[in-house]
Amino acid sequence: MSMIASFYNGKSILITGATGFMGKVLMEKLFRTSPDLKVIYILVRPKAGQTTQQRVFQILNSKLFEKVKEVCPNVHEKIRAVYADLNQNDFAISKEDMQELLSCTNIVFHCAATVRFDDHLRHAVQLNVTATQQLLLMASQMPKLEAFIHISTAFSNCNLTHIDEVIYPCPVEPKQIIDSMEWLDDAIIDEITPKLIGDRPNTYTYTKALGEMVVQQESGNMNIAIIRPSIVGATWQEPFPGWVDNLNGPSGLIIAAGKGFLRSIRATPMAVADLIPVDTVVNLTLAVGWYTAVHRPKSTLIYHCTSGNLNPCNWGKMGFQVLATFEKVPLERAFRRPNADFTTNTITSQYWNAVSHRAPAIIYDFYLRLTGRKPRMTKVMNRLLRNVSMLEYFVNRSWEWSTHNTEMLMSELSPEDQRVFNFDVRQLNWLEYIENYVLGVKKYLLKEDMAGIPEAKQHLKRLRNIHYLFNTALFLIAWRLLIARSQMARNVWFFIVSFCYKFLSYFRASSTLKV
Numbered sequence: 301m302s303m304i305a306s307f308y309n310g311k312s313i314l315i316t317g318a319t320g321f322m323g324k325v326l327m328e329k330l331f332r333t334s335p336d337l338k339v340i341y342i343l344v345r346p347k348a349g350q351t352t353q354q355r356v357f358q359i360l361n362s363k364l365f366e367k368v369k370e371v372c373p374n375v376h377e378k379i380r381a382v383y384a385d386l387n388q389n390d391f392a393i394s395k396e397d398m399q400e401l402l403s404c405t406n407i408v409f410h411c412a413a414t415v416r417f418d419d420h421l422r423h424a425v426q427l428n429v430t431a432t433q434q435l436l437l438m439a440s441q442m443p444k445l446e447a448f449i450h451i452s453t454a455f456s457n458c459n460l461t462h463i464d465e466v467i468y469p470c471p472v473e474p475k476q477i478i479d480s481m482e483w484l485d486d487a488i489i490d491e492i493t494p495k496l497i498g499d500r501p502n503t504y505t506y507t508k509a510l511g512e513m514v515v516q517q518e519s520g521n522m523n524i525a526i527i528r529p530s531i532v533g534a535t536w537q538e539p540f541p542g543w544v545d546n547l548n549g550p551s552g553l554i555i556a557a558g559k560g561f562l563r564s565i566r567a568t569p570m571a572v573a574d575l576i577p578v579d580t581v582v583n584l585t586l587a588v589g590w591y592t593a594v595h596r597p598k599s600t601l602i603y604h605c606t607s608g609n610l611n612p613c614n615w616g617k618m619g620f621q622v623l624a625t626f627e628k629v630p631l632e633r634a635f636r637r638p639n640a641d642f643t644t645n646t647i648t649s650q651y652w653n654a655v656s657h658r659a660p661a662i663i664y665d666f667y668l669r670l671t672g673r674k675p676r677m678t679k680v681m682n683r684l685l686r687n688v689s690m691l692e693y694f695v696n697r698s699w700e701w702s703t704h705n706t707e708m709l710m711s712e713l714s715p716e717d718q719r720v721f722n723f724d725v726r727q728l729n730w731l732e733y734i735e736n737y738v739l740g741v742k743k744y745l746l747k748e749d750m751a752g753i754p755e756a757k758q759h760l761k762r763l764r765n766i767h768y769l770f771n772t773a774l775f776l777i778a779w780r781l782l783i784a785r786s787q788m789a790r791n792v793w794f795f796i797v798s799f800c801y802k803f804l805s806y807f808r809a810s811s812t813l814k815v
């Protein structure tokens with residue numbers, strides 16, 4: 301029997317961010333491997349017209365939880381959705397709920413965060429720093445608490461190239477930042493944001509670094525660990541390969557490339573693509589929870605959950621495999637054929653943005669206008685280019701993360717635990733993983749039916765013919781204009797025509813002779 305799985309049986313576990321990408325996979329694995337756990341409390345807010353209960357119902361009835369229902373048929377009774385908004389004081393949790401959480405919780409997994417790169421600093425601080433501080437305060441009042449696991453990101457110190465499993469201090473103390481957010485107005489915050497984030501690319505990475513400092517400062521005598529995953533991708537193995545349900549990280553770009561919107565991206569093909577499957581992150585998280593509670597390390601340990609140092613893959617290989625998969629399983633109703641490429645040069649990148657992105661969008665909008673419809677492609681394209689520009693920082697650099705603690709933990713696990721909670725990325729076959737990722741994007745994110753593949757291929761053939769027709773027409777128009785204006789072009793044209801005429805005459809004469 302797995303020691304980690306049996307550790308969680310009988311436990312009351314509190315998860316923040318359980319409705320998010322990682323949170324769902326974490327809950328699924330917990331229920332599947334430790335069906336006798338006592339309860340999972342999740343802090344949820346109502347969203348998009350759904351109550352907290354409706355959101356939980358939807359999650360439990362999704363494909364991701366199909367296996368759980370077989371192993372743990374009473375899963376509905378073991379999940380307790382607690383109304384909470386992490387942006388509010390005391391998370392707006394009712395007194396009764398708070399009392400229950402404080403007195404019963406054994407383990408806390410803090411996954412909630414704003415992961416938007418362009419979030420306003422005030423909001424990013426509120427969620428990634430202040431809420432973390434408040435949750436630690438809550439945890440310090442939990443008499444039965446055994447471990448508090450904080451999910452950070454491997455990019456919290458992306459201003460460095462070699463990153464150790466330590467907390468690097470930011471120049472301004474988190475407490476000062478939290479205080480200043482209370483009295484500064486938005487305009488001043490906007491002004492000081494670039495100075496505060498310094499050489500980090502966005503408010504997300506900066507506030508995640510501040511969040512780590514808060515964890516270190518407020519840890520008291522709690523058993524705390526921090527996990528730093530790199531770019532979290534679709535599931536590798538569990539509960540099935542390729543599951544993904546949001547557009548973050550590479551998923552959005554995979555769709556944009558597959559639909560033919562994205563034709564070029566400024567990226568360094570040889571830079572390491574430090575992707576990590578979400579089930580690997582979850583396995584490490586659960587192993588860390590067990591180790592922190594049982595072995596009680598003297599200090600807060602940080603675990604890097606990355607792939608680059610043990611099993612590197614680069615963006616070139618990844619992009620190539622994404623496109624190869626689209627050859628076999630294209631997406632439906634593509635705008636253009638998937639034919640993206642990497643450029644390393646800013647000027648070339650701008651050229652391709654104009655020629656391959658903006659121009660086709662303008663032409664398509666013109667066609668929409670002609671046919672009496674509302675133009676929309678230019679808007680979509682501008683948004684895509686803005687989003688791509690925000691990701692460019694991460695696809696043009698490589699980082700090195702040391703993984704001593706993660707490797708130490710692996711060696712502490714029994715062979716059974718190493719199997720059930722596998723986080724050894726050396727076993728990952730990238731080509732297979734990326735193919736499953738692309739299929740997962742098609743099936744689970746876009747909800748496209750595999751039966752539609754022949755029609756999708758047919759559509760791509762039509763697009764290819766339109767492309768050839770368009771290019772030929774363009775060439776003929778350009779040539780006609782050139783002939784009208786340039787003597788040299790006219791000479792070349794007469795040379796080609798007379799050459800073709802002579803060739804045809806010779807061909808006709810020789811075939812008449814044979815007869």
Ligand SMILES: CCCCCCCCCCCCCCCCCCCCCCCCCC(=O)SCCNC(=O)CCNC(=O)[C@H](O)C(C)(C)COP(=O)(O)OP(=O)(O)OC[C@H]1O[C@@H](n2cnc3c(N)ncnc32)[C@H](O)[C@@H]1OP(=O)(O)O
Pocket residue numbers: 415416417418453454455529530531532545546547548549550553554557565615616618619620622623640641642683686687690691694695
């Ligand atoms: C040799 C051959 C070569 C060939 C080559 C070919 C190549 C071609 C192949 C290409 C593949 C290979 C290369 C891959 C490179 C990948 C690089 C990844 C780097 C990632 C690094 C991450 C490092 C850090 C990791 C971390 O630690 S953090 C986690 C990562 N964090 C992020 O990844 C957030 C990023 N994103 C945002 O920061 C915001 O998204 C923002 C961008 C501001 C937009 O913002 P905006 O434009 O406002 O758009 P939205 O409002 O967000 O959304 C607009 C619409 O989409 C909807 N929608 C938004 N979201 C979601 C969501 N979730 N789930 C569901 N829907 C959503 C929303 O409903 C709305 O729909 P609508 O309402 O319009 O109908």
Ligand SMILES: NC(=O)C1=CN([C@@H]2O[C@H](COP(=O)(O)OP(=O)(O)OC[C@H]3O[C@@H](n4cnc5c(N)ncnc54)[C@H](OP(=O)(O)O)[C@@H]3O)[C@@H](O)[C@H]2O)C=CC1
Pocket residue numbers: 316317318319320321322323343344345347384385386387410411412413414415427451452453454508528529530531532533546548549
């Ligand atoms: N995805 C990635 O590539 C990486 C993620 N990480 C880290 O992993 C963790 C989980 O990320 P991921 O699952 O991808 O992120 P998601 O954006 O998918 O999930 C974020 C979660 O936080 C919750 N949340 C946000 N704001 C509030 C609020 N005000 N009150 C209550 N809950 C709130 C969301 O709830 P709701 O559904 O209501 O919005 C959601 O459950 C984060 O800490 C992130 O920094 C680290 C490295 C990479």
